[in-house]
Amino acid sequence: MTTTKPNIVIIISDQMTAALTGAYGHPIVQTPSMDRLCEEGVRFDRAYTNCPICSPARAAMMAGCYTSTIGTYDNGSNFAADIPTLAHFLRDNDYEVIVSGKMHFIGPDQLHGIEERLTTDIYPSSFAWYADWSQDDPRGGAIKGILPKYTGAYEWGTQLTYDEETHFQALQYIRARGTSKEEQKPFCLIVSYTHPHSPYLTTQEYFDLYPKIDLPRVTKNDVADVDNIMDKWLYVCGGIPEDLSDDETITRMRRSYYGMISYVDDKVGELIDNLDDFGLRDDTAIIMTADHGDMMGERGLIEKRVFYDYSARVPMICSYPKLWRQGTASTAPVSLIDLFPTIADLIGKEVPIAIDGCSFYQYLKDDEYSDPQRIAISEYHCEGVRAPCFMIVQDKYKLIYVNDDNMQLFDLDNDPDELHDCSNDEEYSSTIQQLRQILLDRFDFAAIHRDVLAKQQRSLYIKQSMRKGEHVSWDYSPPYNADTKYVRSK
Numbered sequence: 001m002t003t004t005k006p007n008i009v010i011i012i013s014d015q016m017t018a019a020l021t022g023a024y025g026h027p028i029v030q031t032p033s034m035d036r037l038c039e040e041g042v043r044f045d046r047a048y049t050n051c052p053i054c055s056p057a058r059a060a061m062m063a064g065c066y067t068s069t070i071g072t073y074d075n076g077s078n079f080a081a082d083i084p085t086l087a088h089f090l091r092d093n094d095y096e097v098i099v100s101g102k103m104h105f106i107g108p109d110q111l112h113g114i115e116e117r118l119t120t121d122i123y124p125s126s127f128a129w130y131a132d133w134s135q136d137d138p139r140g141g142a143i144k145g146i147l148p149k150y151t152g153a154y155e156w157g158t159q160l161t162y163d164e165e166t167h168f169q170a171l172q173y174i175r176a177r178g179t180s181k182e183e184q185k186p187f188c189l190i191v192s193y194t195h196p197h198s199p200y201l202t203t204q205e206y207f208d209l210y211p212k213i214d215l216p217r218v219t220k221n222d223v224a225d226v227d228n229i230m231d232k233w234l235y236v237c238g239g240i241p242e243d244l245s246d247d248e249t250i251t252r253m254r255r256s257y258y259g260m261i262s263y264v265d266d267k268v269g270e271l272i273d274n275l276d277d278f279g280l281r282d283d284t285a286i287i288m289t290a291d292h293g294d295m296m297g298e299r300g301l302i303e304k305r306v307f308y309d310y311s312a313r314v315p316m317i318c319s320y321p322k323l324w325r326q327g328t329a330s331t332a333p334v335s336l337i338d339l340f341p342t343i344a345d346l347i348g349k350e351v352p353i354a355i356d357g358c359s360f361y362q363y364l365k366d367d368e369y370s371d372p373q374r375i376a377i378s379e380y381h382c383e384g385v386r387a388p389c390f391m392i393v394q395d396k397y398k399l400i401y402v403n404d405d406n407m408q409l410f411d412l413d414n415d416p417d418e419l420h421d422c423s424n425d426e427e428y429s430s431t432i433q434q435l436r437q438i439l440l441d442r443f444d445f446a447a448i449h450r451d452v453l454a455k456q457q458r459s460l461y462i463k464q465s466m467r468k469g470e471h472v473s474w475d476y477s478p479p480y481n482a483d484t485k486y487v488r489s490k
Contacts, residue, residue, distance in 0.1 A: 005095070005186040005347050006320065007177075007284040010339075011271065012192040013264050014054065014102060015304060017293035018047070018315045021261060028214060029258045033269035034317060037288055041319025042364050043329040046393060046412070048376045049292040050335050052304040052311045054123070055079075055104045056382065057291040057336060062086050062103075062112060064340030064355035067379050068448045074382035075123075076130025076459050078107040084353045086340045087113030087188075093349050096185045098173060101166035101192035103476075104291075110476035114190075117478055118169035122162045122194050125474040126466070127459035131383040133452065150199030151253045153207035160203070163193045167267050171274055178278020188343075193267060196260030196294070198303055200252075206259030213254045215247060218417050220300025226421045229406040230306065230380075230389050231299075237384030238305045240297060250297045257296060285320035285346060289336065305384055307391035307400045308418050312378050320346075324364040333376035333393040334360045375438065381452045388448045392435050399423075399435040403445075407432070 018024045023034035023043065050060040051067045059072035062085040072079050087097045091113055100118040103110075106125055111117065123129075170191040177187060220239075223231075240250075268288065275281040295301035295310045304311045316334060318324060323346075337357035344351045345361035362369040378391040390401045396413040409422040409432055422428045466472060 005093075006323075007186050007280060008090075008095075008188040008343060008346070009271065009275070009284055009286045010188065010190045011268055011286065011288040012058075012101070012190065013261075013288075013290045013315070014192070014194045014197040015292060015294045016196055016261060016264065016290035016315060017296060017310050018045075018290075018313050019293075019310060020258065020296065021265075021315060023317065024315065028210060028212070030209065030262055031265040033265045033272060034288065034315070036272065037268070037286060037317045037319045038329075039327050040321050041286070041317055041327075042325050044316040044318075044334050044360070044363075045329055045331050046333045046376065047289065047314050047316030048312050048333065048335045048378050048391075048393060049290075049314050050337050050378050051380060051382070052292040052306060052378065053380070053382050054291050055106050055129075056379075058104050059106075061291075061336035061339060064337045064351070064357040066337065066356050066377065066443075068381065068388075068443060068451075069356055071451065071455060072106070073452050073455060074129070074131045075104070076106060076127040076463075077455060078127070078459075079105050079109070079112065080107070081109035081112070083112075085112045086343065087111075087115075089113075089340070089344065089349075089351060089353075090188050090347075091115060093347060094185050095347075096187045097190075098187060099190045099192065100170040100173065101163070101190070102194050103190075103192060105476075108474045110474065117476055118173065119162075119165050119478065121476045122158070125476065127463045130456055130459040130463065132456050132460060133386060134457070150201055151249065152201065152256055153204045153259075154201045155203070157201055159194050159197065159199075159201070163195055163263075163267070166191065166193055167270070170271065174271070174274045174280065175278055178274075178280050191271060193264055195264050196257050198294070200256035200260070202256045202259035202263060206263050207255055209262055210255045210258045213251050213258070215250060215254075216297040216299075218298050218419065222419065223299050226408065226419060228400065228402060228408050228421075230385060230400065230402050233386060234305050234384045235300065238295070238301050238303050240300055240302050254296060257294065282322055285318070285324075287319075287339065288315060288317045289339070290314040291336075305380065305382070307378055307380070307389070307398075309412075309416070312391060318342075318364055320364075325367065328367070330360075330363050331396075332360060332363050332371065332374055333395075334363075334374075335376040335378070338376075377439070377442070379443075381448060388443075388445050388452065390439050390443065392439055394435060394438075397428075397431055397435065399432065399439075401436060401439055404436075407436070409435075 022031040055075045056067040056072045059079045292304045341359035376393045380389040400408040410418045
């Protein structure tokens with residue numbers, strides 16, 4: 001049934017590196033469904049997470065705010081219930097807001113304005129995964145040694161079970177909406193898969209898609225003279241462990257990861273097909289993105305947590321052929337927090353609260369539009385580091401900044417592999433000063449540092465106290481009826 005406002009489908013993958021998808025030009029990885037979205041929409045080539053780790057990135061996206069604005073610093077930081085979100089905004093404008101899959105909200109509020117969640121979550125909502133900068137060991141809550149054991153082809157596992165349920169429930173919702181004869185609100189359906197998150201395991205079918213694999217382009221030795229203090233901290237936390245350092249193991253890891261991306265791409269294709277088959281596609285805007293990427297062995301690093309493009313740059317593909325441009329790409333820097341105001345522009349409503357995000361709606365509509373002052377900022381105040389860390393991208397430049405003695409500047413047009421640090425080159429001094437000043441004007445580094453330390457200690461205390469007495473779980477569990485089918489809230 002046609003609605004007066006567009007429906008919205010937001011597809012989120014977990015830990016998907018833009019550069020390792022066919023849609024973004026990778027010569028091996030097959031992503032025909034993402035390719036289709038690119039052909040029918042706009043691909044953003046400099047889209048960034050606002051924090052290269054799961055929970056903070058997702059909270060920032062929902063709130064349209066930087067992680068330091070809302071205090072969601074790590075995977076053990078409470079996402080406060082009094083922070084308005086995109087879901088609240090859409091409900092206030094008569095949308096039905098439904099989620100199937102992972103959101104990774106930390107704390108007792110597991111909805112944050114969402115009307116209904118169709119599945120459980122996959123990761124704990126407690127403070128269990130907090131970082132602790134007071135300890136001498138900078139690894140915090142990071143998991144490192146188990147990954148080499150879980151790399152390659154397997155028959156089945158938790159992540160597959162979870163994503164199959166996520167996908168099934170999303171399809172059921174689309175089909176129910178498409179066949180209903182009743183007058184209905186427009187909907188926003190968020191479908192959030194845990195693939196291609198580590199551990200790097202996929203079924204034999206997807207593993208066999210990639211018999212030949214490219215090894216990492218950049219080794220740790222290639223960047224020995226480029227590393228800053230953040231890299232040195234994170235090699236302890238997120239570096240490749242010794243038993244994952246040989247070419248055979250890295251090849252197996254990348255084969256699995258590529259297979260996991262193809263798995264997600266197949267799911268995306270089925271979502272699009274069902275929107276088509278049930279008469280919803282023409283009136284539905286589709287946005288596909290990820291919470292962050294994965295280093296996949298580049299620079300001797302694994303998983304996320306750093307600001308290099310493999311970790312911090314995400315897919316961002318926006319398709320609504322009825323209204324938006326098709327088959328185009330943009331190098332405008334955008335980030336996850338920009339989705340909130342962009343969707344507000346889509347439905348023609350102003351955001352009534354203060355947020356940090358900046359709409360990129362004009363880029364979806366206008367071939368000629370350009371804003372050279374536009375920026376994307378990412379923060380990392382989490383496990384493995386010892387102080388607040390920042391990244392800012394403007395035009396072709398990326399500045400990674402910990403303090404005045406620990407910064408890097410990369411020219412992304414001429415140095416996409418981020419091999420040449422320009423921060424000591426005199427010709428770039430004005431660029432560095434400009435980007436540095438944006439960060440200094442926007443963020444109080446000392447106040448953030450104090451807040452991170454205080455919040456970590458509060459989380460530690462609560463975690464310890466909740467181990468005593470009756471166990472209380474905040475993890476989301478949707479209601480069931482006697483037939484073990486999810487109960488609709490209607």
